[in-house]
Amino acid sequence: MATDKPITNPEFPGTDSAETASANAGTPTVESAQGKAVVASDLRPPKKSARHYLGLTGSYLLLTSLSVVILFPIYMLILRAVSSPLAYISAGQPLHPVDIQWDVFKVAFVDANLGRAMGLSFVVTMIIVTAQLVTATLAAYAFAFLEFPFKNVFFGLIVGTLLLPIEVTLIANVETIRRIGMLNSVQGLTLPFLATAVGIFLIRQGFLGIPSEIRDASNLDGYGHFRFMFKVALPMSKPIVGSFIVISFLGAWNQYVWPRFATDRQKWQTVQVALKTIGSENPERLNLSFAAAIVAALPLLVLLIFFQRQIVRGLTAGAVKG
Amino acid sequence: MSDIPTTSTEATAGSPDAPAMPVPLGKGVRRFGRRLSDSALAYLLLLPSLIVFGVFAYYPLYRLFWYATHHQSRFRNRPATYVGFSQIRDTLTGTDFKDGLLHSGLFMVYTVPLGLILGILLAVSAHRRLKGIKIFQTIFSSTVASSVAVASVVFLTLVNAEIGYFRDVSWLSLKNPTSALFAVSLSAVWQNLGLTFIVVLAALQTVPDELIEAATLDGYGAIRRFFKITVPTISPALLFLAIVLVVFALQAYAQIEILTGGGPSGGTETLLFKIADPSGVRSLGEKASLSLGLFVLTAVVAGAQFGIMSKRVHYGD
Amino acid sequence: MGAVTFDEVTKKFGDVVAVDRFSVRIEDGEFMVLLGPSGCGKSTALRMIAGLEEVSGGILSIGERVVNNVAARDRDIAMVFQSYALYPHMTVAKNIESPLAANRKVRLPAAERATRVAEAAEILGLTDYLGRKPGELSGGQRQRVALARAIVRRPEVFLMDEPLSNLDAKLRTQTRLELVDLHRRLGTTFVYVTHDQVEAMTMADRIVVINEGRIQQVGAPQAVYESPANLFVATFIGSPPMNLISGKVSASAGGSVEVTTDAGTVTSTCSASLSKGADVVVGIRPEHLSLSETTSSGKGLRAKVENIELLGHERHVICSAAGSKIVFRQANDAAPVALGQEVTLDAEPDGTHLFDPTSTQRLN
Ligand SMILES: Nc1ncnc2c1ncn2[C@@H]1O[C@H](COP(=O)(O)OP(=O)(O)OP(=O)(O)O)[C@@H](O)[C@H]1O
Numbered sequence A: 001m002a003t004d005k006p007i008t009n010p011e012f013p014g015t016d017s018a019e020t021a022s023a024n025a026g027t028p029t030v031e032s033a034q035g036k037a038v039v040a041s042d043l044r045p046p047k048k049s050a051r052h053y054l055g056l057t058g059s060y061l062l063l064t065s066l067s068v069v070i071l072f073p074i075y076m077l078i079l080r081a082v083s084s085p086l087a088y089i090s091a092g093q094p095l096h097p098v099d100i101q102w103d104v105f106k107v108a109f110v111d112a113n114l115g116r117a118m119g120l121s122f123v124v125t126m127i128i129v130t131a132q133l134v135t136a137t138l139a140a141y142a143f144a145f146l147e148f149p150f151k152n153v154f155f156g157l158i159v160g161t162l163l164l165p166i167e168v169t170l171i172a173n174v175e176t177i178r179r180i181g182m183l184n185s186v187q188g189l190t191l192p193f194l195a196t197a198v199g200i201f202l203i204r205q206g207f208l209g210i211p212s213e214i215r216d217a218s219n220l221d222g223y224g225h226f227r228f229m230f231k232v233a234l235p236m237s238k239p240i241v242g243s244f245i246v247i248s249f250l251g252a253w254n255q256y257v258w259p260r261f262a263t264d265r266q267k268w269q270t271v272q273v274a275l276k277t278i279g280s281e282n283p284e285r286l287n288l289s290f291a292a293a294i295v296a297a298l299p300l301l302v303l304l305i306f307f308q309r310q311i312v313r314g315l316t317a318g319a320v321k322g
Numbered sequence B: 001m002s003d004i005p006t007t008s009t010e011a012t013a014g015s016p017d018a019p020a021m022p023v024p025l026g027k028g029v030r031r032f033g034r035r036l037s038d039s040a041l042a043y044l045l046l047l048p049s050l051i052v053f054g055v056f057a058y059y060p061l062y063r064l065f066w067y068a069t070h071h072q073s074r075f076r077n078r079p080a081t082y083v084g085f086s087q088i089r090d091t092l093t094g095t096d097f098k099d100g101l102l103h104s105g106l107f108m109v110y111t112v113p114l115g116l117i118l119g120i121l122l123a124v125s126a127h128r129r130l131k132g133i134k135i136f137q138t139i140f141s142s143t144v145a146s147s148v149a150v151a152s153v154v155f156l157t158l159v160n161a162e163i164g165y166f167r168d169v170s171w172l173s174l175k176n177p178t179s180a181l182f183a184v185s186l187s188a189v190w191q192n193l194g195l196t197f198i199v200v201l202a203a204l205q206t207v208p209d210e211l212i213e214a215a216t217l218d219g220y221g222a223i224r225r226f227f228k229i230t231v232p233t234i235s236p237a238l239l240f241l242a243i244v245l246v247v248f249a250l251q252a253y254a255q256i257e258i259l260t261g262g263g264p265s266g267g268t269e270t271l272l273f274k275i276a277d278p279s280g281v282r283s284l285g286e287k288a289s290l291s292l293g294l295f296v297l298t299a300v301v302a303g304a305q306f307g308i309m310s311k312r313v314h315y316g317d
Numbered sequence C: 001m002g003a004v005t006f007d008e009v010t011k012k013f014g015d016v017v018a019v020d021r022f023s024v025r026i027e028d029g030e031f032m033v034l035l036g037p038s039g040c041g042k043s044t045a046l047r048m049i050a051g052l053e054e055v056s057g058g059i060l061s062i063g064e065r066v067v068n069n070v071a072a073r074d075r076d077i078a079m080v081f082q083s084y085a086l087y088p089h090m091t092v093a094k095n096i097e098s099p100l101a102a103n104r105k106v107r108l109p110a111a112e113r114a115t116r117v118a119e120a121a122e123i124l125g126l127t128d129y130l131g132r133k134p135g136e137l138s139g140g141q142r143q144r145v146a147l148a149r150a151i152v153r154r155p156e157v158f159l160m161d162e163p164l165s166n167l168d169a170k171l172r173t174q175t176r177l178e179l180v181d182l183h184r185r186l187g188t189t190f191v192y193v194t195h196d197q198v199e200a201m202t203m204a205d206r207i208v209v210i211n212e213g214r215i216q217q218v219g220a221p222q223a224v225y226e227s228p229a230n231l232f233v234a235t236f237i238g239s240p241p242m243n244l245i246s247g248k249v250s251a252s253a254g255g256s257v258e259v260t261t262d263a264g265t266v267t268s269t270c271s272a273s274l275s276k277g278a279d280v281v282v283g284i285r286p287e288h289l290s291l292s293e294t295t296s297s298g299k300g301l302r303a304k305v306e307n308i309e310l311l312g313h314e315r316h317v318i319c320s321a322a323g324s325k326i327v328f329r330q331a332n333d334a335a336p337v338a339l340g341q342e343v344t345l346d347a348e349p350d351g352t353h354l355f356d357p358t359s360t361q362r363l364n
């Protein structure tokens, strides 16, 4: 029972009378274990055990070795890009750069096709992202907020396009583009991608998340459909729209198969396609290809750093919510 | 369509059912002061998307049938002749299609399990409260920034027969068809690590702490906790990833063109490589027939996805 | 034995002291409620018992065993989480069986496990739902599965962290009774965390009132209500809360103290003798105030009626008295007062509490 030692610390209010109160209630409440024999090893000194540090070291060791596995290919790419190709090979292809030539990037831009390819990729990507955003928002609005005959049929048609990715329709689409004379043109590079089922689903999902009270309130306020779309629906779906823009950019920038076959002149190669041809004619200029790969990945690296959250949300949108 | 995982589960799981709309009002009543009727507006809003899908998704499907049922000389000036289903039958039972299927299948076998396991390993390692964990998480997701083409060029520095760092490692050699396909697959595994890591980590983060604590109190050790509680809880994300990786494998092209050009002796020609046919050895009719084969495979995968996702029972509340 | 003893137990998260030198003994078979406002450290205290948080200092024992260093799974406790933490991929039966199946060291034969699961399901009325998954249950049913999973292992101590907070009001009242009943039937130690004083008052054998990581008072619900140990407990428990008015001791003799406030004079039963002129805070619960019948005695608190809340079975009359707000309770059939009316309120001496304004401690 109560000892000379106060239950908790006397410098804190409330402790003394706690005892009084419980005594009033007639129940013995507190008991100091002071007298009890306690084996020292029973009491773990907080956060200082050898096991703890061992585990910590293990964690960092694992993380570091995994990082090395992931970064090694990137290191090799940079190494090969800045080393002079012939000198590097005659040095026996070591793990360190040989005869560093920083001007490889300039050469790639100026002498090789890289500058134009990057520019074309930007134009194509911007057109695709903008168009997809517009068409997807419009269609999503119809599915989310409007009732109309054959809604299910139209929705089915849009779901159906998931079975018809560009890989499946490649042959026929190339023929179409060729027939209408758009091989080697910005139109040819962008037209098949101006609308996207995934974008429609994503934005529709965002729209459906808007509480119906808000729709009713805007209705009472006298908002028309378009004002509601731009002033309420889109701003309220900002996170999803942001994620969509980011993954749309990712997809458009990284495309390979379509631009590869919708063009047959080097002039019209996007940067992804140009990677294969830049420097490939001449082994002495192989480093140009590696430098180009670095440059081609840079915009996305920037995107990854600044829009990490949106990328994660965009990439996981399909995985998490069904 | 592109490098992003377009196989959205939204698509298949989402039904066209309308949102909880207010009871449709009578004809004369106006909701949203407007001139157009709702239906007309809806069709107008759908029009741009429908045009694009019509011209570049459904019309090509019709064209594929047309090409596949016509014989076309590789010289375009000759008229095509109708051959019925014989060309489709011959192509889809021929060795070309079977080889493509085999290579695509092997590509899947090499990339899907390995990609998933590595993704889980990365995510589990980085799902901790440690100083500097953000840096590791950024490193692990970094390959998201690389396209298939970039990843392929990266792997040139590793596996190319003359200049690759691992040119003498026999099981990565591009000179032998079997190891070449594996080396090419590795480039895809590496490229997809960022995506798998991000998705698995996000899934791990949604597993409630209390669930793990409850399992601890129940007496599960760390390993059984992982396999009995964590893995089942994140299984929808793993399934999603598996399907995405299968689709990626089915659509593999750039790696092959850049790393091996389909060789050695056609040993890395996947289905899409044969369809795209960069060296132009197949007739349009054959390629269209192969495309129809790919279409069926895509439909099967999508069907499987739909089946699995709609049966998916345990996603919490 | 299922007693739980805290001896100077402390928990720090970095610089944050979440639990500050707790000393309390929870008796075997007792229903103990840890009560306090959000962030006061009650969950942390509970999680230390469970072994989910390491103890930073002091000695924590379950029964006679010091458990500072004992792994969670070896403590023989069961816990019900606020979110229930049911395994979404397992059926109700598997969820309930989980604690029995998980521990390989002391695994029961399958038949015995099945019996126990059936028994636990029976007790909680879950027999019809054993084949379902948690996603297919209502909130209340999930809550009962969580309870079943806890009782199935027949632990020495049950821990519950706000297990009712996800239920609607009606279900909460009903489950409260069921929990008390369950405790009676099992006779095991319950340690129950809540910030809801009604839950604490209705279920607990004893309450530990916590604020800012420190124990404020330990006692039976009625004792804590009737003799709050300090101003925190006085105002935290009771609704509407205790009225507080500051004043000075004007007379102290023979077991009673007279305090003069700006609103008038009150008398308090107080065995201690207080020095004349000392500052005190007077605390009176609304039910210990009544309209004075003799208007001219010079005693009582003068107040003006500002608002009246009708509750059906009683009225709460809200008055202002010399700048303080005073609430008193009136039976429904009492003569009504009017807004703006000047009234004089008598306080029961036994219900008039005195507190030290600086230490906030109770004086009488
Ligand atoms: N893991 C942690 N790391 C750092 N601080 C923590 C941690 N867990 C709790 N705390 C801090 O400890 C204090 C007590 O937290 P605790 O969860 O015990 O509160 P609580 O009484 O259960 O509150 P509530 O009613 O809101 O659940 C809080 O200030 C909280 O911020």
Ligand SMILES: [Mg+2]
Pocket (backbone or CB within 6 Å): C042, C043, C044, C161
């Ligand atoms: Mg809590």
